[in-house]
Amino acid sequence: MASPVEQFTIKPLVPIHVAGIDLSFTNSSLMMVAAVLLPATFFWFATARRTVVPGRLQSVAEILYEFIANMIRDNVGKEGMKYFPYIFTLFVFVFLGNMIGMLPYSFTFTSHIAVTAALAVAIFIVVTIIGFAKHGTHYLRMFFPHGAPLATAPILIPIELISYLSRPFSLSVRLFANMTVGHIMLKVLAGFVVALGIVGGLMPFAVVLGITVLEFFIAALQAYVFTILTCIYLNDALNMH
């Protein structure tokens, strides 16, 4: 039986080496491309006719659009709507990444810390830039809330600073860990089905079935959580707290 972490192995499909750095087009890259082509195709057909009374595909596309639009309106407010294209893109990409991973023999690019950390750090940097651009040095008040006694500053400021700096870490690890653990669990349980044979394997098979449903749910939920946390960070940067 193969190791449960073998499924996360990155295999180069088109080797590319630039100045000694491996930039190969891998199975991970292929799924990322799929996460672009799939929504591109979907939105192309869903919005091809653009009828006032939407068809099935168009309804789904509209629901997605309204879902993200409402998420931004509720968590950031009206001025957050100018970041709508970025948030929408982020949600679709992460959601597709998680969902594509649920297909057998595919690859979950969101189960790699390199990907989630790159996304989280990019979000962190952009949000921090937005915060300073909007509030200037006043943005530093983030680390010392209004109304707190000055004597608490030596405790509060490090705490706030650590909580602020840990955002990209928690954001990336949450998604990476959820995806990785879910897939390892599926792999291990599926291994039991094979090991125990037709009769004995029924029990783990039923469990695998249940866990698979759970994993679909987690895939959607983690994409949602990733996006909503981005919205919350954006809200902090725009409106402070």
Next chain:
Amino acid sequence: MPQFDFSTFPSQILWLVITIFALYLVMTRMAIPRLAEVLDQRQKMMDDDLEQAERLKSQTEAAIAAYETALAEARAKAHAEIRAVTEAADRATAERTAEVNARLAVQIKDGETRIVKARDAALANVREVAATVAQGIVSRLAGLSLDTKRVDGAVATALKEHGR
């Protein structure tokens, strides 16, 4: 774990940047404008429909108000006309009645005068006839020739006795 094989990081991050940028272009150039268009169109259509409904409603209300005003006016006019016609008819009736009454009064008075005259004439004749008859009867029965004056006196006395 393959996740901590740092040699794969540059490739992953490079393709992440490329693909997410491609997706961003797809979303901003195609998906979002198209969806925004259809949602705007729907919103606009609903607003237009609501506006039209509002306009039609106000038109209906205006029409109802106009109708009710016209109805009230027509009713008032009809009442006025009925009253005018009734009054005219009453006046005409009263006039005719008065006229007829006057004529009848005149006729009655004339008749009464004539009756009085005729009665007087009749009464005068009665006296004369009575005197002549009395004289005739006396001359036939008694063979007497009476003096006209005495007969007249007797007739007058007899008439007085009978209350005539």
